Amino acid sequence: MSDVLVNVERKDVPLRFEDLENEAQKHLDKNVFDYEQSGAGIEETLRSNREAFSNWKIVPRVMRDVSTVSLHTTINGQSIPAPILLAPVGMQGISHPDGELASAAASAKYEVPFIASTVSSYTLEEIAEANGNGKRWFQLYYPNNVEIAKSFVKRAEIAGYEAIVITVDMPLIGNRERDRSNQYSPFLLGAGKANYAADPVFQEYLAAKPGAAVLDEMLQTFYRPGLNWEDMKPIRDAVDLPIYLKGILHPDDAEEAVKHGIDGIVVSNHGGRQLDGCIATLDALPLIKERVKDKLPILLDSGVRSGPDIFKALALGADAVLLGRPFLYGLTIAGQSGVEQVIQNVLHDLKTTMSLSGIKSIQEINANAIRKTYR
Numbered sequence: 001m002s003d004v005l006v007n008v009e010r011k012d013v014p015l016r017f018e019d020l021e022n023e024a025q026k027h028l029d030k031n032v033f034d035y036e037q038s039g040a041g042i043e044e045t046l047r048s049n050r051e052a053f054s055n056w057k058i059v060p061r062v063m064r065d066v067s068t069v070s071l072h073t074t075i076n077g078q079s080i081p082a083p084i085l086l087a088p089v090g091m092q093g094i095s096h097p098d099g100e101l102a103s104a105a106a107s108a109k110y111e112v113p114f115i116a117s118t119v120s121s122y123t124l125e126e127i128a129e130a131n132g133n134g135k136r137w138f139q140l141y142y143p144n145n146v147e148i149a150k151s152f153v154k155r156a157e158i159a160g161y162e163a164i165v166i167t168v169d170m171p172l173i174g175n176r177e178r179d180r181s182n183q184y185s186p187f188l189l190g191a192g193k194a195n196y197a198a199d200p201v202f203q204e205y206l207a208a209k210p211g212a213a214v215l216d217e218m219l220q221t222f223y224r225p226g227l228n229w230e231d232m233k234p235i236r237d238a239v240d241l242p243i244y245l246k247g248i249l250h251p252d253d254a255e256e257a258v259k260h261g262i263d264g265i266v267v268s269n270h271g272g273r274q275l276d277g278c279i280a281t282l283d284a285l286p287l288i289k290e291r292v293k294d295k296l297p298i299l300l301d302s303g304v305r306s307g308p309d310i311f312k313a314l315a316l317g318a319d320a321v322l323l324g325r326p327f328l329y330g331l332t333i334a335g336q337s338g339v340e341q342v343i344q345n346v347l348h349d350l351k352t353t354m355s356l357s358g359i360k361s362i363q364e365i366n367a368n369a370i371r372k373t374y375r
């Protein structure tokens with residue numbers, strides 16, 4: 001990884017998230033921008049995610065010799081240069097023609113793990129090739145056909161993905177009011193069907209239904225409303241990879257995850273896109289941490305925008321964070337270079353935050369470094 005303290009020269013991607021979002025909006029059709037930017041319902045959770053970060057303040061230490069500051073950390077023994085991953089974001093081809101190929105290549109450059117979505121615009125094998133020697137995880141939307149689910153994760157293992165992230169907060173789509181009033185869904189238009197169309201087991205399933213179309217059958221099998229803890233076993237048996245659950249907000253579910261031998265959790269409300277009115281992830285984190293302690297790694301996403309945000313999440317018990325919309329907007333604005341710039345800006349911001357807080361390593365960040373305040 002290049003020295004993150006060296007400022008980037010390229011300036012086509014704005015530094016501040018609000019400017020990034022405004023710039024991305026200029027590049028996108030209204031329906032696509034609304035789909036990406038909006039939250040579910042009245043967007044209370046979308047707002048709460050950000051407010052939660054603002055309610056905590058860093059209390060810096062000084063004169064702690066920060067001449068060397070390291071962002072390096074490990075998750076389940078996997079070494080990563082910084083506590084950052086790119087969140088699974090489906091259908092990136094609607095943002096930029098290079099889609100996931102560009103973001104996977106950018107993440108490889110910084111060794112930041114790229115989490116490929118089940119509903120990617122490109123197949124998981126194409127994304128793996130673009131990611132090369134980079135680090136990649138595969139996100140599973142567990143289909144309502146377990147054979148297809150197993151086939152997806154086996155393909156991922158063969159293609160060099162190092163973990164499976166099962167998203168558990170979508171038994172059905174959230175109430176996306178903006179999409180409903182725009183009457184727009186890239187999913188229903190087939191923007192995320194690549195992994196299905198390329199799957200041998202899905203093809204067999206299609207062949208058994210003469211006249212069936214890929215998109216119709218994908219829509220038929222996509223949701224698994226009956227998803228439960230027993231469904232983890234076929235995935236566990238199919239691959240020799242760590243399994244993470246994404247979309248955990250309740251300490252009881254975090255505890256269940258430990259009991260069921262899950263390897264890690266992502267505290268996530270899907271960026272405010274699923275259950276509106278639910279708890280902000282930073283607010284959910286302390287009780288989850290208290291309940292499961294260090295029994296499994298805890299990742300967090302939803303509303304993470306800056307170095308101070310990452311610092312606060314780590315101080316409250318997260319091991320790493322996932323970035324969603326920030327990198328998606330970088331991709332929208334400038335393709336691979338845009339994602340690289342977003343990653344570099346965030347790394348720079350985190351390193352600056354740690355230095356100014358008197359913290360030399362990720363492992364030193366703890367609750368002592370922050371205090372809750374109310375605005």
Ligand SMILES: Cc1cc2nc3c(=O)[nH]c(=O)nc-3n(C[C@H](O)[C@H](O)[C@H](O)COP(=O)(O)O)c2cc1C
Nearest residue numbers: 036087088089090117167270271301302303324325
């Ligand atoms: C446009 C868009 C598409 C997404 N697609 C997926 C997906 O395919 N799978 C998934 O698990 N989460 C998906 N997410 C949720 C992200 O993984 C992540 O939880 C969320 O974006 C984090 O919040 P942030 O955008 O505020 O950083 C998507 C989010 C956005 C904005």
Ligand SMILES: CCCCCCC(=O)C(=O)O
Nearest residue numbers: 089090119173187270273
């Ligand atoms: C039926 C919806 C599929 C959506 C997949 C992308 C996603 O997770 C999102 O939040 O949008």
